[in-house]
Each structure stands twice: as C-alpha cells, then as structure tokens.
Amino acid sequence: MDGKPYRKFVVVGGGTSGWIAAATLIHALKGKLAQVELVESDEIGTVGVGEATIPPIQFLNSILGIDEFNFIRKTQATFKLGIQFRNWGRQGHEYFHPFGPYGQSIEGVSFHNYWMRLRANGEGGELDAYALATVAAKAGKFAVPPKDLPPGVPGLGYAYHFDAGLYARYLRAYAEARGVQRTEGKIAKVELRPEDGFVSGLTLSDGRRIEGDFFIDCSGFRGLLIEEALQAGFEDWSHWLPCDRALAVPCENAEPLTPYTRSTAHAAGWQWRIPLQHRTGNGYVYCSAHISDDEAAATLLANLDGKPLADPRPLRFTAGRRKKSWSKNVVALGLAGGFMEPLESTSIHLVQSGAMRLLSLLPLGGYDPAAEAEYNRLTQIEYEQIRDFIILHYCATERDDAPLWNHCRTMAIPDSLTHKIELFRNRAKIARFDEQLFAEPSWLAVFLGQGIEPKDYDRLADAPAYDEVVAAVRRIGQTNANLVARLPTHEAFIAATCKAEALG
Numbered sequence: 001m002d003g004k005p006y007r008k009f010v011v012v013g014g015g016t017s018g019w020i021a022a023a024t025l026i027h028a029l030k031g032k033l034a035q036v037e038l039v040e041s042d043e044i045g046t047v048g049v050g051e052a053t054i055p056p057i058q059f060l061n062s063i064l065g066i067d068e069f070n071f072i073r074k075t076q077a078t079f080k081l082g083i084q085f086r087n088w089g090r091q092g093h094e095y096f097h098p099f100g101p102y103g104q105s106i107e108g109v110s111f112h113n114y115w116m117r118l119r120a121n122g123e124g125g126e127l128d129a130y131a132l133a134t135v136a137a138k139a140g141k142f143a144v145p146p147k148d149l150p151p152g153v154p155g156l157g158y159a160y161h162f163d164a165g166l167y168a169r170y171l172r173a174y175a176e177a178r179g180v181q182r183t184e185g186k187i188a189k190v191e192l193r194p195e196d197g198f199v200s201g202l203t204l205s206d207g208r209r210i211e212g213d214f215f216i217d218c219s220g221f222r223g224l225l226i227e228e229a230l231q232a233g234f235e236d237w238s239h240w241l242p243c244d245r246a247l248a249v250p251c252e253n254a255e256p257l258t259p260y261t262r263s264t265a266h267a268a269g270w271q272w273r274i275p276l277q278h279r280t281g282n283g284y285v286y287c288s289a290h291i292s293d294d295e296a297a298a299t300l301l302a303n304l305d306g307k308p309l310a311d312p313r314p315l316r317f318t319a320g321r322r323k324k325s326w327s328k329n330v331v332a333l334g335l336a337g338g339f340m341e342p343l344e345s346t347s348i349h350l351v352q353s354g355a356m357r358l359l360s361l362l363p364l365g366g367y368d369p370a371a372e373a374e375y376n377r378l379t380q381i382e383y384e385q386i387r388d389f390i391i392l393h394y395c396a397t398e399r400d401d402a403p404l405w406n407h408c409r410t411m412a413i414p415d416s417l418t419h420k421i422e423l424f425r426n427r428a429k430i431a432r433f434d435e436q437l438f439a440e441p442s443w444l445a446v447f448l449g450q451g452i453e454p455k456d457y458d459r460l461a462d463a464p465a466y467d468e469v470v471a472a473v474r475r476i477g478q479t480n481a482n483l484v485a486r487l488p489t490h491e492a493f494i495a496a497t498c499k500a501e502a503l504g
C-alpha cells in the first residue's frame with residue numbers, strides 16, 4: 001500500500017448502479033471517514049429496465065436499514081418467488097425456478113436424491129410439490145414469513161419486482177439525506193496523472209472540475225473511466241450468449257399480480273414479463289442475426305397482457321465483462337463493468353455484490369494493489385459462475401425449430417459448465433462451493449427443467465428404510481400444501497400491507 005489516504009470517493013453516473021454505490025458507501029463511511037460525491041447529468045438517460053431481483057437484495061436493504069414495506073410502496077413493487085420458464089427446453093413446456101429449497105436434506109443427503117428413489121418406484125409425484133415457493137407461486141399466494149420460524153418449518157425465499165427509476169430515486173433520497181453530494185453536469189474530460197495514469201479528476205462541460213481520490217464508474221456501457229480512460233479491456237462472451245439487443249415496453253396490468261417473473265422463449269430470443277403494482281414491465285432479448293428490429297418489436301407487442309403504455313425502447317449490448325473491474329483507482333459497477341443478459345435477474349445483484357466487495361476491500365489508507373487483485377479475482381469468479389448458469393438455459397434444449405436454438409444446442413460450451421452437466425447427469429450431483437450465487441436448488445430446477453435427467457442418484461439415499469423415506473417425503477409435501485392454503489393471495493397481501501399510492 002502506498003500514497004496518501006483516500007478521503008474523497010466520486011461516483012460517476014446515477015441510475016440504479018450509481019445510487020446503490022453512493023448509498024452503500026455513505027452508509028459504511030458514516031459521513032465521517034471520507035466524502036462521497038455523485039456526478040450525473042439529467043441529459044443522459046439510464047437503461048433502467050432491470051426491474052426483477054433475486055433474494056440477496058434483502059441483505060442490501062437490511063444493511064442500509066431500509067424499511068421493507070415503505071420501500072415497496074415507494075417503488076411500486078411486488079414480490080417475487082422465482083421465475084417461470086416457458087418454451088425453453090422444448091415448445092409447449094414450462095418449468096419453475098423457485099427461490100428456496102426443495103424439501104429438506106435427510107442425514108446430509110440432498111432431498112432430490114430421495115425423491116428420485118421414490119420416482120424410480122412410480123411414487124413421489126412432481127418435484128415442484130416440495131418447493132414451498134413453487135407451490136405458493138402457482139397458487140398466486142404470498143406472505144412475508146415470520147422472522148422466528150420454528151425449526152423444521154420451511155421458509156419462503158423471495159425477492160422483488162420494482163420500478164428501476166423509482167428505486168434510483170428512493171436510493172438518491174436515502175444517500176443525500178446522509179451526506180452524499182450530487183453534482184449535475186456532463187463530463188467532458190477525464191484527467192489522468194502523468195506519473196502513473198491514475199484518475200486525478202473530472203472536467204465538466206461547463207468547466208467545473210471534480211477532484212477525487214477514488215472513482216466508481218457507473219457510466220453504463222460506455223465505461224467512461226474504466227474503458228475510455230484506463231482501457232481495462234473487455235472479454236466478449238457473445239459466442240456463448242449471442243443475444244445482442246433488447247426492446248423494453250411497459251403495458252397495463254391485465255390480470256392478478258403474479259408473484260413471479262415469466263420468461264418465454266421465442267424463435268430468436270426470449271421475452272420477460274415483470275408485474276408491478278402500477279404496470280407490467282416487458283421486454284424482448286434477441287439475436288439481431290436472426291430477426292430484424294421491426295420483427296422483434298412486432299413479436300413483443302403481440303405478446304403483451306395489456307395495452308402498451310409507450311413505444312418499445314431499444315438497447316444494444318455485448319455479453320461479457322471488463323477484464324479488470326478494478327483498475328488503478330477506479331472500480332466499475334453495473335453496465336460499466338459488464339453485461340449479463342437479465343435471464344436470471346442478476347443485473348442489480350452484480351451491482352450490489354460489487355459494491356459490497358468494494359466495501360470489504362475499501363482502500364481508505366491509499367492504493368493497495370493486493371486489494372485490487374483480490375477484487376478482480378472474486379469478480380471474475382462471480383461473473384463466470386453466472387455466465388455458466390445462463391448458458392445452461394440455452395445449450396440444454398431440444399428445440400430445433402429456429403437457427404438460434406440450433407446454434408445454442410450444438411455450440412461448444414465452457415469446460416466449467418461441461419463438468420457441472422456431466423456430474424449431474426451421471427449421479428445427480430451438483431458441483432458448487434460456498435459463496436456461489438446460485439445454490440443447489442437453482443441448478444436442480446434448471447437442470448431438470450431443461451431436460452437433463454440423471455442416470456443415477458446418490459446411493460446414500462438408499463440407506464433409510466423405504467417406508468420411512470415415503471413418510472418423510474409425503475410429510476414435506478403436505479406441509480407445503482397446508483401452509484400455502486392458509487396464505488393470502490399476492491394481491492391481497494400487498495393491499496393489506498404495502499399498497500403504493502397512485503402516481504401523480
């Protein structure tokens with residue numbers, strides 16, 4: 001470690017990424033250890049389509065001390081129990097990726113092995129019956145579970161759908177109330193120190209100069225600091241994830257608020273559906289090599305639940321990540337750091353995890369090359385794990401009805417994913433380790449949902465007496481059914497606890 005202590009952090013760009021970075025920094029610094037300034041321009045729009053999240057966002061809200069129901073009201077949010085996938089493994093087929101476990105492990109052996117033992121004898125029914133989140137989602141039910149559940153009672157994993165613009169506004173109010181200084185202006189020049197290439201300051205279009213010790217680049221795909229100034233480099237993953245465009249459009253709500261995201265595969269990509277309290281968010285992620293923009297827009301608009309509330313908004317991207325997310329005195333978050341298509345709702349999570357990782361390695365004492373190296377190592381691991389999980393949805397398919405699916409079904413995939421697939425196919429084992437984002441139930445849901453069937457299961461599941469296994473499995477299924485029967489509908493729960501006010 002060398003150089004002077006860092007006393008000012010500058011966040012470049014607003015939106016969800018910028019205000020998550022500013023809020024987490026100011027909370028950790030308590031407004032005492034260093035200053036935080038955020039520079040953004042109202043003239044520059046934000047992408048703002050990332051409306052679906054995954055359960056770790058509850059940790060972020062908890063760390064920041066955010067009241068859950070107030071946050072839901074202010075962002076027009078709904079609850080999310082998982083993702084429904086339609087037409088991915090094959091046309092006309094659907095499956096559900098739940099937040100939360102399938103059943104309970106028995107004597108250290110994962111539940112799905114006991115279910116497979118029963119299935120081999122024509123018993124056990126559908127695996128979905130043993131995931132509380134799936135049972136509740138299919139019934140349109142939801143309630144925030146008590147914090148003090150007794151042992152043996154399954155919890156209900158959940159996340160949120162919210163309006164990304166309102167979320168950024170909410171975090172801005174949070175951050176500014178705690179001392180973050182917001183500066184309005186367009187950046188005209190990034191200044192670098194001649195002796196070492198570190199960023200020394202920013203010059204705005206009106207001539208004002210912003211100085212700082214450490215910079216967080218949240219400038220979107222452009223990567224104003226991390227790429228244009230520091231040339232960190234980009235690792236292109238489009239050969240595995242060929243979708244390179246998206247169209248987003250809101251529409252009127254036309255049915256009860258479903259407590260899950262829906263992803264429907266089309267010939268040249270897939271469509272998302274995200275229900276909010278005041279509207280439904282929709283989008284079509286597609287490969288421009290196989291469909292024109294006009295055809296994509298027509299496909300999207302033809303598959304809406306309600307009347308569109310705007311014209312489809314275009315977005316172009318390349319799947320991949322910066323080769324270095326931390327370079328010198330700059331860390332890139334959000335789209336500046338890389339892009340992973342929103343198939344498993346990881347965009348906002350990557351901002352959150354990147355911000356938390358930065359806090360754990362924050363160089364308040366000055367530049368620390370070891371911290372930079374560790375940040376980049378952990379970021380690479382996280383991106384590659386998420387990349388493999390998303391590729392699995394594409395490559396494990398029976399679809400042969402369109403060029404995109406023929407390509408994805410036959411393409412070479414990363415060795416790390418090949419290993420995971422073979423281990424599961426051979427003995428129902430899921431290769432993962434601690435701190436990996438997607439846990440065993442997530443991989444299990446997508447493996448089976450995409451049609452990868454194990455040849456065998458963990459034979460330790462044969463140790464308990466068969467009748468005992470039958471009784472234990474039935475008890476779990478009945479417990480889930482009983483719990484869900486007592487839950488209110490998703491709409492009723494929101495109406496009773498966190499209904500948002502109408503937007504003016």
